Amino acid sequence: MNEILEKKQLNPTVKLMVINSPLMAKKAKPGQFVIVRVDEKGERIPLTIADYDGEKGTVTIIFQEVGMSTKKLGTLDVGDKLHDFVGPLGKPVEFSKDTKRVLAIGGGVGVAPLYPKVKMLNKNGVSIDSIIGGRSAEYVILEDEMRAVSDNLYITTDDGSKGRKGFVTDVLKELIEKGNKYDEVIAIGPLIMMKMVCRITKEYNIPTMVSMNPIMIDGTGMCGGCRVTVDGETKFACVDGPAFDGFKVDFDEAMRRQNMYKDMEKKALEKYEHECKLGGILNG
Amino acid sequence: MANMSLKKVQMPEQDPNVRNKNFKEVALGYEENMAVEEAERCIQCKNQPCVSGCPVHVQIPDFIKQIANRNFEGAYQKIKETNNLPAICGRVCPQESQCESVCTRGKKGEPVAIGRLERFAADWHMRNKEDKVEALKKNGRKVAVIGSGPAGLSCAGDLAKMGYDTTIFEAFHTPGGVLMYGIPEFRLPKEIVQKEIDSLKKLGVKIETNMVIGKILTIDDLFEMGYEAVFIGTGAGLPKFMGIPGENLNGVYSANEFLTRINLMKAYDFPNHPTPVKVGKKVAVVGGGNVAMDAARSAKRMGADEVYIVYRRSEEEMPARLEEIHHAKEEGIIFKLLTNPVRVIGDESGNVKGIECVNMVLGEPDQSGRRRPIEEKGSEHVIEVDTVIIAIGQSPNPLITSTTEGLEKQKWGGIIVNEDTLETSRKGVFAGGDAVTGAATVILAMGAGKKAAASIHKFLSEK
Numbered sequence: 042m043n044e045i046l047e048k049k050q051l052n053p054t055v056k057l058m059v060i061n062s063p064l065m066a067k068k069a070k071p072g073q074f075v076i077v078r079v080d081e082k083g084e085r086i087p088l089t090i091a092d093y094d095g096e097k098g099t100v101t102i103i104f105q106e107v108g109m110s111t112k113k114l115g116t117l118d119v120g121d122k123l124h125d126f127v128g129p130l131g132k133p134v135e136f137s138k139d140t141k142r143v144l145a146i147g148g149g150v151g152v153a154p155l156y157p158k159v160k161m162l163n164k165n166g167v168s169i170d171s172i173i174g175g176r177s178a179e180y181v182i183l184e185d186e187m188r189a190v191s192d193n194l195y196i197t198t199d200d201g202s203k204g205r206k207g208f209v210t211d212v213l214k215e216l217i218e219k220g221n222k223y224d225e226v227i228a229i230g231p232l233i234m235m236k237m238v239c240r241i242t243k244e245y246n247i248p249t250m251v252s253m254n255p256i257m258i259d260g261t262g263m264c265g266g267c268r269v270t271v272d273g274e275t276k277f278a279c280v281d282g283p284a285f286d287g288f289k290v291d292f293d294e295a296m297r298r299q300n301m302y303k304d305m306e307k308k309a310l311e312k313y314e315h316e317c318k319l320g321g322i323l324n325g
Numbered sequence: 326m327a328n329m330s331l332k333k334v335q336m337p338e339q340d341p342n343v344r345n346k347n348f349k350e351v352a353l354g355y356e357e358n359m360a361v362e363e364a365e366r367c368i369q370c371k372n373q374p375c376v377s378g379c380p381v382h383v384q385i386p387d388f389i390k391q392i393a394n395r396n397f398e399g400a401y402q403k404i405k406e407t408n409n410l411p412a413i414c415g416r417v418c419p420q421e422s423q424c425e426s427v428c429t430r431g432k433k434g435e436p437v438a439i440g441r442l443e444r445f446a447a448d449w450h451m452r453n454k455e456d457k458v459e460a461l462k463k464n465g466r467k468v469a470v471i472g473s474g475p476a477g478l479s480c481a482g483d484l485a486k487m488g489y490d491t492t493i494f495e496a497f498h499t500p501g502g503v504l505m506y507g508i509p510e511f512r513l514p515k516e517i518v519q520k521e522i523d524s525l526k527k528l529g530v531k532i533e534t535n536m537v538i539g540k541i542l543t544i545d546d547l548f549e550m551g552y553e554a555v556f557i558g559t560g561a562g563l564p565k566f567m568g569i570p571g572e573n574l575n576g577v578y579s580a581n582e583f584l585t586r587i588n589l590m591k592a593y594d595f596p597n598h599p600t601p602v603k604v605g606k607k608v609a610v611v612g613g614g615n616v617a618m619d620a621a622r623s624a625k626r627m628g629a630d631e632v633y634i635v636y637r638r639s640e641e642e643m644p645a646r647l648e649e650i651h652h653a654k655e656e657g658i659i660f661k662l663l664t665n666p667v668r669v670i671g672d673e674s675g676n677v678k679g680i681e682c683v684n685m686v687l688g689e690p691d692q693s694g695r696r697r698p699i700e701e702k703g704s705e706h707v708i709e710v711d712t713v714i715i716a717i718g719q720s721p722n723p724l725i726t727s728t729t730e731g732l733e734k735q736k737w738g739g740i741i742v743n744e745d746t747l748e749t750s751r752k753g754v755f756a757g758g759d760a761v762t763g764a765a766t767v768i769l770a771m772g773a774g775k776k777a778a779a780s781i782h783k784f785l786s787e788k
Contacts, residue, residue: 064541064542065541068540068541068542078498082591082597082598082599083599084590084598084599084600085498085590085600109599110599124498125498125534125535126535127496127498127535127537128537128540128541129540129541130537130540258582258585258586258590258600259496259497259585261496261537261722261724262562262563262722262723262724263562263563263564263581263585263722264564264579264581264582264585265564265566265579265581265582266578266579266582268573270573275566275568275572275573280724294573294675297575297674297675298573298575301575301603302601302603305595305596305601305603306601308595308596309595309596309599309601312596313599
């Protein structure tokens with residue numbers, strides 16, 4: 042259980058791991074997530090379930106190395122075990138039967154949670170256009186996977202090193218202005234990206250689903266650390282979400298809450314990197 | 326000859342001004358001679374009211390007699406016959422409203438310090454004896470226990486003693502429930518909880534952590550896997566918020582989140598433990614129960630200069646234990662009574678900078694028998710704080726009830742059971758503790774766990 046069966050570097054900061062977890066693989070559905078603890082003292086961090094295979098008994102996670110815990114996780118190798126691996130958590134996403142055509146938008150590592158939803162829609166005969174973006178060419182992930190489940194795939198990079206130069210929202214605008222009709226938009230990525238997407242889709246009144254990524258501890262609804270305001274009401278993203286109606290989410294509040302521990306996160310990372318260097322000197 | 330002193334033998338404690346800066350245990354426990362001296366205050370009365378005052382009916386005069394005779398291990402074994410977790414109960418039970426409230430010696434003077442003596446016997450055993458591994462006769466029948474808090478642990482312990490192949494499923498990475506994530510180290514050292522859990526494992530109880538029942542497995546799955554009965558002891562872990570403006574500002578915590586970060590994730594040892602927690606210089610804890618006291622005293626230990634308990638009724642109505650209120654005051658916690666928050670105020674970057682409160686006056690008693698607090702018009706005032714912790718109660722988590730068909734629950738979320746057998750509306754499914762009653766005490770949950778184990782045994786024997 043919890044053994045890493047496969048590890049892939051998707052780009053300079055993003056890694057994929059296939060984890061042996063038969064029970065979870067059987068229950069997982071698109072939209073759900075896991076909580077991981079790397080080692081005995083570790084913090085609990087939420088990560089998206091990017092893929093799962095009930096027959097093989099595997100669950101795939103994709104994560105960006107942004108701080109101490111994700112960096113530490115990145116140092117584990119095939120054959121290592123995750124100390125704790127909890128899930129599947131959160132509500133699976135649901136789509137109406139009338140959904141025939143969807144525009145899927147993924148920014149950065151947000152393509153990872155986007156992929157299982159698109160894969161499921163594609164399997165159900167829904168027609169999909171996808172826009173995926175990244176800072177530059179090497180930050181665009183899951184291109185082949187997304188292409189395989191999309192009718193049309195558009196790529197954007199901030200610097201133009203791959204696909205077209207600009208933001209995912211630029212392509213979104215063009216597609217709508219071209220007259221493309223979508224029953225629904227799914228947007229997953231940085232909060233600011235999701236906010237901008239919603240600003241555009243609201244103008245055209247296209248229902249838009251977003252997936253929130255607030256700070257979490259338990260992931261089971263017992264603390265409220267992950268609360269978000271949706272339609273003026275407090276919701277717990279770990280049990281009521283993480284997917285919500287993008288028009289109703291208070292993104293500004295979410296952005297503020299996400300930065301609550303920035304200074305402490307930096308301190309934990311510095312300590313970890315310092316110890317890594319020391320370890321290198323002592324061992325090397 | 327009994328010791329006729331009207332007062333309990335004092336228990337040594339850390340000095341308030343030292344302990345409010347560390348997370349070490351406040352009460353240090355009796356030494357052998359103190360325990361013997363206190364044990365001699367028990368007059369071994371015939372009617373033994375103390376035993377019926379104990380939710381799990383520990384044979385109190387019997388174990389106390391053993392302590393008086395300096396047979397400390399004998400005392401421990403006597404307690405263990407009925408209580409699976411004595412080191413915990415001796416520390417956190419509200420003895421003043423249970424065993425000690427009916428002690429004959431309490432009619433004139435202070436009652437016998439039953440809790441302290443129980444704790445002494447359990448600690449003495451942990452220090453001096455190895456748990457014997459008893460070869461228990463197995464009956465080959467499987468029972469699942471959901472939740473490893475006091476109800477689940479106690480139920481599983483009794484089932485294992487009866488020969489059942491018992492597995493506990495726990496959602497967190499560490500078993501213990503509120504004993505681990507809720508009650509702080511300075512009241513209940515986690516090492517002690519761990520030892521009590523280890524002694525259950527020696528009885529053959531299996532514990533599967535990281536298993537969120539309702540998600541990874543449902544109760545129906547458990548029956549399919551061959552479990553013949555299920556006990557639900559999932560507690561009341563869903564935090565209530567006040568629903569006032571500003572509650573989602575940075576710096577507002579539920580007590581559950583605050584205490585989980587500190588106790589379970591050991592955020593007081595940041596960055597050695599990487600889970601962060603933010604405690605400002607001035608902290609307001611809203612509520613008057615034990616959870617509020619725990620949160621306030623933890624905040625003080627995290628370095629806050631001023632910590633307020635903000636409570637809408639008066640001290641008399643506070644649900645917290647007297648001892649905890651007393652300890653909190655000694656440690657410098659400031660009580661703002663008859664005060665109710667109406668709004669959390671933030672600065673321009675969204676951090677808490679104060680709470681607006683109103684004064685309350687007490688009116689007629691309400692349904693709970695406590696006098697209803699009524700807002701005093703025009704009494705709005707602001708308390709400057711940079712952290713707010715909401716500790717106004719918890720309700721049962723709906724994860725299990727929402728994923729189990731045919732499991733009836735109360736409007737407020739509690740699972741409905743037959744009070745005599747603790748059986749739910751689903752055959753073979755039993756429930757007890759806070760999941761049934763709403764937030765109550767450790768010992769009541771343990772009592773329910775024991776009762777359910779007996780019912781499960783009866784149910785399976787007749788099956």
